[in-house]
Amino acid sequence: MPATGNKPYHPLSLSIRLHADGFSFFVCDLQNSSLIRGEHFRRADNLPVADQLLQELSRPDYFNRQIDQCFVLLCGPSTHIPLEEFRRDEAAALYAYTFAEQDMNQLRVSYNILPQLECVELYAVSRDVEEAILQFYPTARFFAARAILMERLLLVESDAAHAASGLYAISEADAFTLYAFQERRLRFANTFPVANTADALYFILNVWQQLGLDALQHHLIFLTDSSERDQELQRSLAEYLLHIDTLTPADLFPRVPLAREKQVPVDLMALLLNRI
Numbered sequence: 001m002p003a004t005g006n007k008p009y010h011p012l013s014l015s016i017r018l019h020a021d022g023f024s025f026f027v028c029d030l031q032n033s034s035l036i037r038g039e040h041f042r043r044a045d046n047l048p049v050a051d052q053l054l055q056e057l058s059r060p061d062y063f064n065r066q067i068d069q070c071f072v073l074l075c076g077p078s079t080h081i082p083l084e085e086f087r088r089d090e091a092a093a094l095y096a097y098t099f100a101e102q103d104m105n106q107l108r109v110s111y112n113i114l115p116q117l118e119c120v121e122l123y124a125v126s127r128d129v130e131e132a133i134l135q136f137y138p139t140a141r142f143f144a145a146r147a148i149l150m151e152r153l154l155l156v157e158s159d160a161a162h163a164a165s166g167l168y169a170i171s172e173a174d175a176f177t178l179y180a181f182q183e184r185r186l187r188f189a190n191t192f193p194v195a196n197t198a199d200a201l202y203f204i205l206n207v208w209q210q211l212g213l214d215a216l217q218h219h220l221i222f223l224t225d226s227s228e229r230d231q232e233l234q235r236s237l238a239e240y241l242l243h244i245d246t247l248t249p250a251d252l253f254p255r256v257p258l259a260r261e262k263q264v265p266v267d268l269m270a271l272l273l274n275r276i
Contacts, residue, residue: 166218
């Protein structure tokens with residue numbers, strides 16, 4: 001819609017974050033990096049996700065002339081390959097081999113190139129979900145949820161005052177994602193579902209041991225919103241690791257209003273703030 005009077009016109013973006021138990025919509029003003037509206041939708045028992053998306057996208061809150069960009073984050077299985085070994089025509093076969101339990105007839109395999117890490121992240125999107133979104137936003141851009149966040153953390157690694165950053169742990173609602181870098185390359189990346197603090201403690205310490213990290217020398221960098229669960233986990237980890245550094249979204253994105261919005265996941269912040 002055109003601007004009228006003295007009221008400024010700000011084009012908005014819609015971000016759709018697809019996860020296992022549903023999806024979320026976030027409308028943001030990228031000019032001032034602020035959240036306009038956020039809403040979460042649980043997966044309906046009797047309605048396919050694609051139909052549920054069509055139903056919600058038809059609302060004027062999420063489909064109107066002021067929204068001129070659409071980003072889609074997919075929180076699902078993904079894998080990484082070195083950039084020099086990536087062959088576009090082999091992407092679907094490699095993904096199918098890695099995730100053999102997936103029904104490839106229902107999926108379209110795509111990828112995000114991560115130039116700073118010199119690797120490619122392969123992921124897949126359900127064909128009917130993709131079609132539903134493209135009906136409303138034909139130019140929507142799709143991303144693996146954690147792709148851009150990894151490159152942001154690499155910047156943290158490069159700027160760190162110490163050179164012994166060992167493992168990054170990213171707290172999520174029902175999972176932990178762990179990353180490790182070595183000489184500006186991705187060394188390790190995986191996501192583990194967790195039901196309680198004991199599960200999280202087990203996975204973090206298990207990966208720490210697999211990577212051969214030193215409990216007295218290396219640092220665990222804990223990206224958290226300081227929830228009670230995460231504070232309990234930090235106390236448990238302190239019994240085994242000497243250096244535990246806490247990192248918040250506001251630390252990753254200083255002086256950015258969007259970083260103070262607790263309902264916006266940090267992977268979405270990384271994507272949106274990378275687009276500004």
